[in-house]
Amino acid sequence: MKSYTLIAPAKINLHLEILGIRPDNYHELVMVMQTIDLADRVEIRSLTTDKIVLHCGHPKVPLDRTNLAYRAAELMQQEFPAAMLEYGGVEITLHKHIPIAAGLAGGSGNAAAVLVGIDLLWELGLTQSDLQTLGARLGADVPFCISGGTAIATGRGDVISPLPSLEGIYVVLGKYQSLEVSTPWAYTTYRHEFEHEYAAGLTSLADRSHRIHSGDLVRAIVAQDAVKIGKLLYNDLEKVVLPSYPLVSQLRSEFQRHPNLGTMMSGSGPTVFSLAASQAQAEALYHQVRAAITDPDLELFVARLCDRGVRVI
Numbered sequence: 001m002k003s004y005t006l007i008a009p010a011k012i013n014l015h016l017e018i019l020g021i022r023p024d025n026y027h028e029l030v031m032v033m034q035t036i037d038l039a040d041r042v043e044i045r046s047l048t049t050d051k052i053v054l055h056c057g058h059p060k061v062p063l064d065r066t067n068l069a070y071r072a073a074e075l076m077q078q079e080f081p082a083a084m085l086e087y088g089g090v091e092i093t094l095h096k097h098i099p100i101a102a103g104l105a106g107g108s109g110n111a112a113a114v115l116v117g118i119d120l121l122w123e124l125g126l127t128q129s130d131l132q133t134l135g136a137r138l139g140a141d142v143p144f145c146i147s148g149g150t151a152i153a154t155g156r157g158d159v160i161s162p163l164p165s166l167e168g169i170y171v172v173l174g175k176y177q178s179l180e181v182s183t184p185w186a187y188t189t190y191r192h193e194f195e196h197e198y199a200a201g202l203t204s205l206a207d208r209s210h211r212i213h214s215g216d217l218v219r220a221i222v223a224q225d226a227v228k229i230g231k232l233l234y235n236d237l238e239k240v241v242l243p244s245y246p247l248v249s250q251l252r253s254e255f256q257r258h259p260n261l262g263t264m265m266s267g268s269g270p271t272v273f274s275l276a277a278s279q280a281q282a283e284a285l286y287h288q289v290r291a292a293i294t295d296p297d298l299e300l301f302v303a304r305l306c307d308r309g310v311r312v313i
Contacts, residue, residue, distance in 0.1 A: 002087075003045030004117045007311050008109035009035040009148055010098045010303075011141070012171065012266040012273055015217050016235045018190060020198035026156045027187055032163070032217055035148035036171055038303040041095040042069070042110055044117035047088045052077070056094040060101075068107040069094060072114035072138055076122075079134065083122040090118060099299055101180040103267035104173075108141035113310045116146065120312065132160065148309025150221060163221050165307035166229070170282035172260070173301045174251050174289060175271040181241055181248070186268035189240040230261025230275045241269045248272060251293070258288045279304075 015032035022028045047053065052073045054063045065071055069092055077084045092114060098106035115134055119126045126134075128147060135142030140157035150163040220228035242249040248265060252272045255263040259281060260274035276282035282302045290300055 001046050002121055003043065004120050005313050006042045006044070006113040006117050007039045007313055008042050008098075008106075008113040008145065009037060009039040009306055009309060010102075010104040010106060010109065011035050011144065011148070012104065012173075012271075013235060013264075014229065014233055016237060016267065018187075018194075018198075018236045021191070021195075022156070027191070029154065029157050031153040031157055032150070032221070033144050033153050034150050034166065035145075035306050035309055036173075036303040037306045038098055038104075038173070038301055040098050040106060040110055040113075042113035042117065043093040043095070044114060044121065045091050046121055047091050049089050050077070050084060051089040053089070053091040054094070055092070056096060058094075058096045058100065061094060061096060068111040068138055068142075069114045072111040072135075072142075073118060075134060075137060076115065076118040080122060080124060083124060087122045090114075090121065092117075099175045099177065099271070099301075102175045102271045103181070103183070103265075103269050104271055105141040105145055105267075108139050109145040109310070111135065111138050112142050112145035115142075116310045116312070132158075144309070146309050149307045150305075152218065163218065164224070166221060166224065166226075166305045167307070168278075169226050169229075169261070169305045170276040170279055171273050171303050171305065172255070172276060172282050172285045172289070173266075173271055173273045173303065174255065175299050176247055176251075176295070176297050177299055178297050179245070179247055179270045181245060181269040183268040186237050186241055189244075190237060193240060194236075226261055226275070226277055233262045233264040233275075235264050235266075237268050238265050241265060245270060251289075251298070254289055254292050255285070257292075258285050260285055 017030045019028040132143035136158040152161045217232040248270045255274045263274040
């Protein structure tokens with residue numbers, strides 16, 4: 001039986017701006033996204049039947065088609081039925097290291113790894129662009145999780161434009177295990193409160209997107225200016241999540257109390273992160289936040305920015 005093991009990194013948002021509503025009723029977004037080396041491991045192997053079998057030791061991870069990794073395998077079966085008949089079904093085992101429901105694209109990364117793994121198992125020879133087109137049908141974050149690195153994402157977040165990779169920057173992340181923030185709730189609440197600020201019409205959306213593409217954060221990334229990058233972190237969804245979730249707000253404030261390059265909530269939360277100029281600064285921040293917040297429900301992680309998405313080991 002053929003098998004592959006893949007690494008699926010988490011991602012953080014360095015910038016998340018909501019421009020308005022698209023004709024398909026999704027939000028038009030401009031995001032700068034970054035993979036980090038906190039990652040899940042995904043094992044995938046061929047079966048002699050046509051079934052999809054999913055395993056995971058984490059009690060909160062569903063093992064049916066409500067799991068995006070399962071739906072990724074279903075999508076490949078639907079798109080490539082002849083290959084499925086030739087090579088059989090798939091058995092997928094998820095080894096979770098990315099916290100659950102953390103806004104770090106753990107589920108999207110797992111789905112991305114399944115797409116890449118089945119492409120290899122079935123010898124389909126798909127390009128990265130082919131895989132990203134398939135991934136966009138599963139979720140807006142999946143195309144980025146395939147390529148990874150540093151990138152601008154526009155549209156629903158599924159149109160990816162790569163940026164120069166960031167090197168030598170560390171990140172400390174904090175997430176309360178029992179705390180979850182619904183992404184649909186965050187976007188719906190933001191729309192209710194801030195729709196009056198949205199860009200009106202396609203021309204206005206395109207104009208604003210163009211301005212963001214040449215914005216200060218992108219220039220700082222091109223210049224590899226870690227200090228400036230940290231100062232330019234931005235997330236529109238903090239405006240609704242922080243007032244409604246005091247624990248997230250308090251955690252963010254605690255991170256800010258200690259030396260770091262910049263602090264922000266990632267995506268729709270509830271994960272908070274700070275960038276650090278070195279491993280030593282990151283580890284010091286980790287211990288400072290841990291000493292200040294002793295609640296065992298709080299998970300803390302130290303990771304490094306990385307230049308790739310899904311990879312085979």
